[in-house]
Amino acid sequence: xxxxxxxxxxxxxxxxAASMKNIPMPPKFERVADERRYRKERLAAAFRIFGxxxxxxxxxxxxxVRDPEFPDTFWLNPFGVHFSxxxxxxxxxxxxxxxxxxxxxPANRAAFAIHSRVHQARPDAMxxxxxxxxxxxxxxxxxxxxxxxxxxxxxxxxxxxxxDDYGGVVLDTDEGARIAAALGPHKxxxxxxxxxxxxxxxxxxxxxxxxxxxxxxxxxxLAEAAARGEPLRTVPVEACRQAYTVVxxxxxxxxxxxxxxxxxKAENPAFLD
Numbered sequence: 001x002x003x004x005x006x007x008x009x010x011x012x013x014x015x016x017a018a019s020m021k022n023i024p025m026p027p028k029f030e031r032v033a034d035e036r037r038y039r040k041e042r043l044a045a046a047f048r049i050f051g052x053x054x055x056x057x058x059x060x061x062x063x064x065v066r067d068p069e070f071p072d073t074f075w076l077n078p079f080g081v082h083f084s085x086x087x088x089x090x091x092x093x094x095x096x097x098x099x100x101x102x103x104x105x106p107a108n109r110a111a112f113a114i115h116s117r118v119h120q121a122r123p124d125a126m127x128x129x130x131x132x133x134x135x136x137x138x139x140x141x142x143x144x145x146x147x148x149x150x151x152x153x154x155x156x157x158x159x160x161x162x163x164d165d166y167g168g169v170v171l172d173t174d175e176g177a178r179i180a181a182a183l184g185p186h187k188x189x190x191x192x193x194x195x196x197x198x199x200x201x202x203x204x205x206x207x208x209x210x211x212x213x214x215x216x217x218x219x220x221x222l223a224e225a226a227a228r229g230e231p232l233r234t235v236p237v238e239a240c241r242q243a244y245t246v247v248x249x250x251x252x253x254x255x256x257x258x259x260x261x262x263x264x265k266a267e268n269p270a271f272l273d
Contacts (some may be wrong), residue, residue: 040091062110077108079108080148141191152215161190
């Protein structure tokens with residue numbers, strides 16, 4: 001979906017926002033080294049934020065971002081390092097064969113199996129996120145997509161799918177290819193009996209979509225529990241479409257994640273090491 005000319009996140013059009021004071025904008029780079037550093041900083045921060053939100057589950061979970069110079073490779077978290085301890089210097093880079101090209105840690109095999117195929121199938125997906133959040137896992141057991149019951153969940157209106165073919169722990173690329181095919185052009189998928197996966201044009205987008213999708217799962221579980229079998233009131237279709245142009249567009253993902261990034265940087269900049 002394309003946003004109308006004068007609508008964007010929080011009602012701000014990205015073109016208009018660029019001329020406003022104190023509105024962060026995605027940077028542009030002249031040197032690939034600077035862009036690589038930027039992507040790695042956002043990636044390390046995303047792991048720290050996911051850790052703060054309780055989205056770590058042992059060694060499970062991964063976020064990836066393409067390398068700007070070698071886009072057929074991607075950066076991800078070192079296997080066996082807790083989200084709260086990920087930093088720029090211990091990120092690793094792997095190719096689409098699962099070989100570690102840079103870094104001193106092994107790669108998570110499931111991360112390679114899923115993300116390599118998602119990145120191959122979606123050239124527009126610069127980043128992808130998948131962890132085993134409590135509410136995402138619980139909701140995935142219901143085997144259905146999210147209901148449009150709040151303004152925030154409208155970020156996924158007609159832009160998420162259900163992958164209804166759980167085949168055990170993902171250890172081979174065939175399963176990753178099926179997940180990628182099910183995801184199609186959408187920003188997110190609910191993986192039945194597994195959890196959530198989101199993609200975006202940047203780490204910021206993919207991470208924010210994951211965070212707000214996890215919360216949307218929590219909200220729906222709470223609402224359904226309170227309703228005790230009564231049907232939930234959903235947002236009208238036209239209102240969903242309008243809300244999507246505010247909360248579901250790429251700039252919204254960047255803008256919202258940037259708030260969390262700046263808070264983390266001010267409180268605990270160790271991820272920049």
